[in-house]
Amino acid sequence: xxxxxxxxxxxxxxxxxxxxxxxxxxxxxxxxxxxxxxxxxxxxxxxxxxxxxxxxxxxxxxxxxxxxxxxxxxxxxxxxxxxxxxxxxxxxxxxxxxxxxxxxxxxxxxxxxxxxxxxxxxxxxxxxxxxxxxxxxxxxxxxxxxxxxxxxxxxxxxxxxxxxxxxxxxxxxxxxxxxxxxxxxxxxxxxxxxxxxxxxxxxxxxxxxxxxxxxxxxxxxxxxxxxxxxxxxxxxxxxxxxxxxxxxxxxxxxxxxxxxxxxxxxxxxxxxxxxxxxxxxxxxxxxxxxxxxxxxxxxxxxxxxxxxxxxxxxxxxxxxxxxxxxxxxxxxxxxxxxxxxxxxxxxxxxxxxxxxxxxxxxxxxxxxxxxxxxxxxxxxxxxxxxxxxxxxxxxxxxxxxxxxxxxxxxxxxxxxxxxxxxxxxxxxxxxxxxxxxxxxxxxxxxxxxxxxxxxxxxxxxxxxxxxxxxxxxxxxxxxxxxxxxxxxxxxxxxxxxxxxxxxxxxxxxxxxxxxxxxxxxxxxxxxxxxxxxxxxxxxxxxxxxxxxxxxxxxxxxxxxxxxxxxxxxxxxxxxxxxxxxxxxxxxxxxxxxxxxxxxxxxxxxxxxxxxxxxxxxxxxxxxxxxxxxxxxxxxxxxxxxxxxxxxxxxxxxxxxxxxxxxxx
Amino acid sequence: xxxxxxxxxxxxxxxxxxxxxxxxxxxxxxxxxxxxxxxxxxxxxxxxxxxxxxxxxxxxxxxxxxxxxxxxxxxxxxxxxxxxxxxxxxxxxxxxxxxxxxxxxxxxxxxxxxxxxxxxxxxxxxxxxxxxxxxxxxxxxxxxxxxxxxxxxxxx
Numbered sequence: 001x002x003x004x005x006x007x008x009x010x011x012x013x014x015x016x017x018x019x020x021x022x023x024x025x026x027x028x029x030x031x032x033x034x035x036x037x038x039x040x041x042x043x044x045x046x047x048x049x050x051x052x053x054x055x056x057x058x059x060x061x062x063x064x065x066x067x068x069x070x071x072x073x074x075x076x077x078x079x080x081x082x083x084x085x086x087x088x089x090x091x092x093x094x095x096x097x098x099x100x101x102x103x104x105x106x107x108x109x110x111x112x113x114x115x116x117x118x119x120x121x122x123x124x125x126x127x128x129x130x131x132x133x134x135x136x137x138x139x140x141x142x143x144x145x146x147x148x149x150x151x152x153x154x155x156x157x158x159x160x161x162x163x164x165x166x167x168x169x170x171x172x173x174x175x176x177x178x179x180x181x182x183x184x185x186x187x188x189x190x191x192x193x194x195x196x197x198x199x200x201x202x203x204x205x206x207x208x209x210x211x212x213x214x215x216x217x218x219x220x221x222x223x224x225x226x227x228x229x230x231x232x233x234x235x236x237x238x239x240x241x242x243x244x245x246x247x248x249x250x251x252x253x254x255x256x257x258x259x260x261x262x263x264x265x266x267x268x269x270x271x272x273x274x275x276x277x278x279x280x281x282x283x284x285x286x287x288x289x290x291x292x293x294x295x296x297x298x299x300x301x302x303x304x305x306x307x308x309x310x311x312x313x314x315x316x317x318x319x320x321x322x323x324x325x326x327x328x329x330x331x332x333x334x335x336x337x338x339x340x341x342x343x344x345x346x347x348x349x350x351x352x353x354x355x356x357x358x359x360x361x362x363x364x365x366x367x368x369x370x371x372x373x374x375x376x377x378x379x380x381x382x383x384x385x386x387x388x389x390x391x392x393x394x395x396x397x398x399x400x401x402x403x404x405x406x407x408x409x410x411x412x413x414x415x416x417x418x419x420x421x422x423x424x425x426x427x428x429x430x431x432x433x434x435x436x437x438x439x440x441x442x443x444x445x446x447x448x449x450x451x452x453x454x455x456x457x458x459x460x461x462x463x464x465x466x467x468x469x470x471x472x473x474x475x476x477x478x479x480x481x482x483x484x485x486x487x488x489x490x491x492x493x494x495x496x497x498x499x500x501x502x503x504x505x506x507x508x509x510x511x512x513x514x515x516x517x518x519x520x521x522x523x524x525x526x527x528x529x530x531x532x533x534x535x536x537x538x539x540x541x542x543x544x545x546x547x548x549x550x551x552x553x554x555x556x557x558x559x560x561x562x563x564x565x566x567x568x569x570x571x572x573x574x575x576x577x578x579x580x581x582x583x584x585x586x587x588x589x590x591x592x593x594x595x596x597x598x599x600x601x602x603x604x605x606x607x608x609x610x611x612x613x614x615x616x617x618x619x620x621x622x623x624x625x626x627x628x629x630x631x632x633x634x635x636x637x638x639x640x641x642x643x644x645x646x647x648x649x650x651x652x653x654x655x656x657x658x659x660x661x662x663x664x
Numbered sequence: 665x666x667x668x669x670x671x672x673x674x675x676x677x678x679x680x681x682x683x684x685x686x687x688x689x690x691x692x693x694x695x696x697x698x699x700x701x702x703x704x705x706x707x708x709x710x711x712x713x714x715x716x717x718x719x720x721x722x723x724x725x726x727x728x729x730x731x732x733x734x735x736x737x738x739x740x741x742x743x744x745x746x747x748x749x750x751x752x753x754x755x756x757x758x759x760x761x762x763x764x765x766x767x768x769x770x771x772x773x774x775x776x777x778x779x780x781x782x783x784x785x786x787x788x789x790x791x792x793x794x795x796x797x798x799x800x801x802x803x804x805x806x807x808x809x810x811x812x813x814x815x816x817x818x819x820x
Contacts, residue, residue: 233758233759234759235758341669344672352673356676356677356680357680360681360684363681363684364684364688368688368692371696382698382699382700382799383696383698383699384697384699384717385692385695385696385697386695386696386697387695388691388694388695389691389692389694389695389696392695393684393687393688393691396687397684397687521736521756522734522735523731523735523736524734530734581762582759599756601736601756608731610736610756612755612756
């Protein structure tokens, strides 16, 4: 029964979306307040019905109702509760439902928090939001209905890959989707602005918190996915430039650019059409990511052939949304008046360069991701583009970006003196050169790139710290006053500082773990030892153990470092009962200086065991850096000035404008 | 003034884009890996030493493991139902490697006609079947399990 109810809710939500798309738009054009007023209630209705549909599907999963096709294909009655719930979105149909629920949620949020927006702008934003929603509802109802029943009800479900039964992966898609869908709001604002023909600092102030919210969720989603790949898959990597990963990384790159260009619109009333364009591109990447990953097209064009209906719908929808908005942009963008001028050396220029490199980097990732698809479709050649391509090109593009970042935060708006900034950074530059020399000395013969990168990373970190120190006048006024200044920093500048510091810390971690990782594989009997770097591993014992739904062998390994300190590691190799497959549970010891990651393999002969060890220097810095970035995002979001569209926020912003001249 | 600024901006953007394109083209040449199934290897006569990706099914009961001086040497056969290729790989095989299931490996042929894998790819989707392998098997008429061919969700 719940499936039919869910299906019914979905149809009702579609109806609400149609109302929400049509009337506010007409109302805004005719200045008809009554028609525009239909927008918010329709948005609430759409949200409530979508939640109803989602709950109905969740109920089917909890009840293990295997007459529902997606439940039978993706669940199992013995699955732990949390994975029954996460199973709801662990497949194509369910993930679409989650996506559209978030879309409706953001629509309802615009309706609720946007009460103080200009009426016509809010109406148009809601209408665009609903138009996107209609596309998704139709796609689900026509090609991917999660509530389809099976004619023959199976006794038991197909279960879920045990590899996917991991908290990191269970919550990775929802965050990613919150990020993807969050960008829809920036998109709707951009399209609404194009229709209105007006972009001003107030517009940017409304768009920024939404973009920031989307960016924070996207960051969390990407990091959770990477974390899962690192800990659960145990192949010793955290990023493989896999098409699935790229699909989430491209919108992140563009969202990062958008976040920065919206600042220029807000502060300086310029870069308007570029910002609009970025908002469109960012959401286009979101759509591309969602559809392409979920439909499996990226790994093979022939996925279209297995399900032509779905493929055709996706192509048409993408063409309509992306093509339509680019057309609108081409027709309308000249109406947006260009604002303030700025000198080549200024914070604006720094942000333009930031945008330039971020967008080119996104384009490169896009090309590398689509190349196999294109060569297969056009030439019929099956190929793949490997990580070396991305590492090389993306890495080289990041160097100027990092340099711009380190300089940019010290630059003033409008016109800055580069000389003064380089003077300010003298100490920082000297220190990081020293750091680079030390790295060169320690890793002599290991290539020049890690030295350059480590130097850059340290330079960026110090430059950010110096910027913070300048802002609180550290050592220029008594320490107590500096501390007071630190506490009085507006939250958005905290966000800026933490975001950039987190990036620098993460960058240092990435450089270390990418260039200096060690790997060692060996087959040894119990009692034997192997070494990796400065660690010696002794396999003391291997025992068989039984878990709730798996059996496993567990190794007991003594790890000794060069100082004689030792600890015990217990890596496991599990074999699941329900679906006969093996997973490794690595034993990871994390310290600031590096992770020691031990994996035990299957039995080799009678008493010999395959042991694989990775040493990942400074791996944890990457996770810490990402966490700091996310924290910065949340703190910035809580800034009063960005209480979405609230007049108080605006007034406060004007009042504080003098005080916060340096805050971004 | 404004026009001049805009011109500079355009020129810089074009320069960066141009550089990126050059970089992309030169880097692409070295990192494109072509994908072949066993039939194509036999038909095309791939030269020894040329890097490519091999995909197919791991033939049932073909996996042999030896230990040579503490290193683990795996030997198995990859088939597309039409032709077969012998593969050697030194190291621990990934979790998702199983006999009778799809596999993608990167490496090259040696002079004895054996594919020496440098990497056995661990990241499949939850269907345990890389898409390229499905396509290849379909082409060779070896694909019957239509249910699993339908695109289910990727692992993300």
